[in-house]
Amino acid sequence: MSVPLTLLGLLEREPSHGYDLKRDYDAFFGRGKPLPFGQVYSTLSRLARDGKVVISDVAPGSGPDRKRYVITDVGATEVEQWLTQPVDPEPHLQTVLFAKVVLALMLDRPAAEYLDTQRSAHLHRMRELTEIKRAGSLVDALLADHGLYHLEADLRWIEMTGARLDALRKEVRP
Amino acid sequence: MSVVIEARNVEFSFGQTPALRGASVAVEAGEILAVMGPSGSGKSTLLHCLAGILVPDSGEILFDGARVHAMAETERSSLRRDRFGFVFQFGQLVPELTAVENVALPLLLSGVHRKRALPKASAWFSRLGLDGLEQRRSGELSGGQAQRVALARGLVAEPQVLFADEPTGALDSLTGEQVMDLLVGAAREQGTTVILVTHEPRIAAYADREVMVRDGRVNAPDRIAS
Ligand SMILES: Nc1ncnc2c1ncn2[C@@H]1O[C@H](COP(=O)(O)OP(=O)(O)OP(=O)(O)O)[C@@H](O)[C@H]1O
Ligand SMILES: [Mg+2]
Numbered sequence: 116m117s118v119p120l121t122l123l124g125l126l127e128r129e130p131s132h133g134y135d136l137k138r139d140y141d142a143f144f145g146r147g148k149p150l151p152f153g154q155v156y157s158t159l160s161r162l163a164r165d166g167k168v169v170i171s172d173v174a175p176g177s178g179p180d181r182k183r184y185v186i187t188d189v190g191a192t193e194v195e196q197w198l199t200q201p202v203d204p205e206p207h208l209q210t211v212l213f214a215k216v217v218l219a220l221m222l223d224r225p226a227a228e229y230l231d232t233q234r235s236a237h238l239h240r241m242r243e244l245t246e247i248k249r250a251g252s253l254v255d256a257l258l259a260d261h262g263l264y265h266l267e268a269d270l271r272w273i274e275m276t277g278a279r280l281d282a283l284r285k286e287v288r289p
Numbered sequence: 290m291s292v293v294i295e296a297r298n299v300e301f302s303f304g305q306t307p308a309l310r311g312a313s314v315a316v317e318a319g320e321i322l323a324v325m326g327p328s329g330s331g332k333s334t335l336l337h338c339l340a341g342i343l344v345p346d347s348g349e350i351l352f353d354g355a356r357v358h359a360m361a362e363t364e365r366s367s368l369r370r371d372r373f374g375f376v377f378q379f380g381q382l383v384p385e386l387t388a389v390e391n392v393a394l395p396l397l398l399s400g401v402h403r404k405r406a407l408p409k410a411s412a413w414f415s416r417l418g419l420d421g422l423e424q425r426r427s428g429e430l431s432g433g434q435a436q437r438v439a440l441a442r443g444l445v446a447e448p449q450v451l452f453a454d455e456p457t458g459a460l461d462s463l464t465g466e467q468v469m470d471l472l473v474g475a476a477r478e479q480g481t482t483v484i485l486v487t488h489e490p491r492i493a494a495y496a497d498r499e500v501m502v503r504d505g506r507v508n509a510p511d512r513i514a515s
Binding site: 231234235237238241242244245249263264266267270274278 | 327470473490491493494495496497499501508
């Protein structure tokens with residue numbers, strides 16, 4: 116699960132304080148594994164160092180949460196690229212796919228198109244594995260099958276999610 | 290590569306129910322194309338329009354340069370008989386005929402003499418692992434065996450295009466994949482173009498390319514560079 120990109124994505128909705136980012140991260144992506152504050156701030160300062168966010172204003176007083184973070188063009192471009200490019204089709208990427216779908220809906224991006232792109236990347240990989248299966252030994256075939264069944268599971272998830280995007284949009288964009 | 294069969298902006302309704310709303314797809318000679326998409330999206334209707342079984346309300350079907358949508362029924366039926374092959378979800382073998390007669394049927398229908406048709410049909414039995422089953426009737430075959438017989442029938446006349454609608458839909462995964470393996474092997478060997486309707490990704494993965502049908506339209510994903 117990509118914490119920096121997810122935080123950047125959340126920042127693209129609106130400039131936010133670290134606390135708000137943590138709250139939204141935990142609500143949508145944490146799933147019982149809250150992000151430690153320390154990790155939020157260390158991630159944000161790395162993002163600032165790399166020019167992907169800037170600090171817009173600092174409230175008086177002390178403590179880390181005085182700062183409000185704003186995404187830069189560099190940061191926005193990175194989010195855009197992450198959302199648009201298909202993830203390398205490998206087993207167990209549901210959580211990454213999930214985060215991309217939810218963020219795409221939050222940001223009013225074409226989530227269905229991203230899912231289509233992902234489906235076609237998955238099918239492309241499945242064709243390669245099927246070729247290996249048809250040409251190779253039984254051991255090759257069984258290894259290829261292992262990959263194929265996992266990719267198929269992802270694809271089923273993609274179908275189900277694609278069919279329920281409207282409902283999901285209502286839940287993540289109240 | 291050249292396009293052998295193509296639908297251009299095809300619309301088709303069953304009474305008030307629109308099934309295709311401007312579907313376009315082009316298939317290259319020798320290509321194996323998977324047609325995917327949700328139930329009711331129009332996959333079978335598209336296949337039937339391409340194969341000249343249904344005539345579009347508007348739009349064009351082009352096969353080998355010929356305007357299929359404008360043909361008379363007799364012309365379309367000889368096209369289906371002489372140039373196309375078919376495999377469906379449930380083999381749809383003729384129960385009164387033996388397995389080998391079923392396979393020979395397309396040859397017999399296009400006027401090939403029994404003496405030539407039956408040996409040609411028999412040759413498919415060993416090729417598809419069906420040795421010894423030539424004289425069985427369809428009720429005496431397992432689902433997988435019947436489907437392989439149906440596949441042999443679809444390919445025996447060396448059609449230019451094989452239309453397959455969920456050809457593995459009634460089979461378990463392993464048997465389904467064996468049928469696909471044989472289908473792809475045989476189609477490649479004789480250069481047959483295949484249009485394969487399936488909603489199963491593992492079956493679609495035997496094709497060269499997939500298109501998605503949604504709400505009666507076709508969207509082809511951009512090809513991903515290998
Ligand atoms: N003979 C028919 N009479 C009336 N409506 C039909 C007929 N055949 C199909 N339809 C309708 O046309 C639409 C497209 O059907 P089609 O059979 O092409 O879908 P499909 O994608 O092949 O679905 P499935 O995956 O379930 O086979 C559907 O709304 C269906 O209800
Ligand atoms: Mg159908």
